[in-house]
Amino acid sequence: MNIFRRVLRWLFILGGIVAGLITAVAAFIAQRLIQPLRQPLWGTPDQVDMPYVDVTFPATDGVRLSGWFIPAPGNSLRKGATLIMVHGWGWNRLGEAATDVVANMIGASQVDLLRLAHSLHNDGFNVLMYDGRNHGESGSQPPMQFGEAEAQDVLGAIAYLHSRPEVAANRIGAIGFSAGANTVLYTLPETNEIQAAIAVQPTSPAHFAERFGAHQFGMLGKAILPLAEFIFQQAGGRPLKEYRLGTAASQAGQTPVLYIQGMNDPWGSPDDVQQIAIATPNPSGPLLVPGTDRFSGYQYLIDNPAIATAFFEQHLPE
Structure with a gap:
């Protein structure tokens, strides 16, 4: 006993x-x-020879957002074509540093969005990089809403771009990564001012x-x-x-959306992105890319920026 x-x-x-x-x-x-842990900025565009302007603007619900506007080179022939870059959860406008203990524990690796911005800048685009709400140097409005509330950040970014003479209002595109891709998809039903979008590894929250x-x-x-x-x-x-991402995608109108998804992503999946793409009225892809983890899918577009350039050349014509 x-x-x-x-x-x-x-x-x-x-x-x-x-x-x-x-x-x-x-x-x-x-x-x-x-309330995601905020990553401090670790670089600026001038470190890779890009001129830039520090900018602040409000989201449509008033949250203060901070970012950079990077004008296209003076000899650009793209006539004001402008791309908004939307980062993922827990990142900032520069991407993911992957330097903290938790990042190491979950197997995160660096995502260098400044490198992608540099390629797109050299290809003649204006680029807007900003910290989403609850991230980087932007204001707080918790909790995270997996792109639904964050869509108001993108709408605020579009309103800000209208104030810049370098920007052609009818030639605006967006690139979103992970939760940022969700954000772009949630934005499309709210505006017809995004003429083309790339969604890199969006995910249905419950599936993820x-x-x-x-x-x-x-x-x-x-x-x-x-x-x-x-x-x-x-x-x-x-x-x-x-949080029904497919429903938002189904209301994207005729905006062309290119989906990119890693084949060996252990957190998201090709099947989930395929279903989102099927719901989208004007999809491209999904482009299924090789890799060993989720971060390989992000890295693919950074390593192959010509994919983005070709897509936006087609859908943001001069």
Whole structure:
């Protein structure tokens, strides 16, 4: 009997430790959803020989946003064609530094959006890079809404671009990465002022959470992610299944959208992006690209900027 009681006591202790660990991890994930950790800027466009202007502008709901406007070279023949770059969750306008402990734990790798901006600038485009709400140097409006509320940032960016004489109002495109791709897709039903868009690895939030949890935590993910979602909801978020990215994409009108997705992405999936593309009235792709992890999909466009240039040359004609 004494042995039985000891075993039972240790089982209770072990169960308490596991429950505490699950709760702690879930709370940490929820906090990152509610108010992402801000990455400081680690560079500026002039470090790669691009002139730029520091800009601030309001999102359409008033959140203050900070960014850079990078004018096209003076000899550009693109006549005001301008691209808005929209970064992913937890990043900033420069991309993902992947230098903190958590980034190392989950297998994140660097995403250098300044490198892509440099290529597009050299190809003759104006480029607007900005920090989304709750990120970088921009204002706060928690919790994160997986692109739905963040669409107001892009609408604010479009309004800002109308104030610049270098910009042709009828030749504006957008490139979004991950949650930034979601943001672009949520923006398209709200405006006809984006003439073409590239969505790099957008994800349906519920699908992403399930795959991310399984990849990072195995069977414990089935307990951690629902608890994290519950905490997120207490902070003003909605159930993840209610963020219907395919519905937003289906209302994108005739704006051409190029989808790019890594074939071996352990968090998102080609099937999910295929379904989003099918719902889109005027899709291209998805372009399925090789790689070993989720970050390979982002890197593909950075390594192959001619894909973006060719797409926007076709859909933002002079």
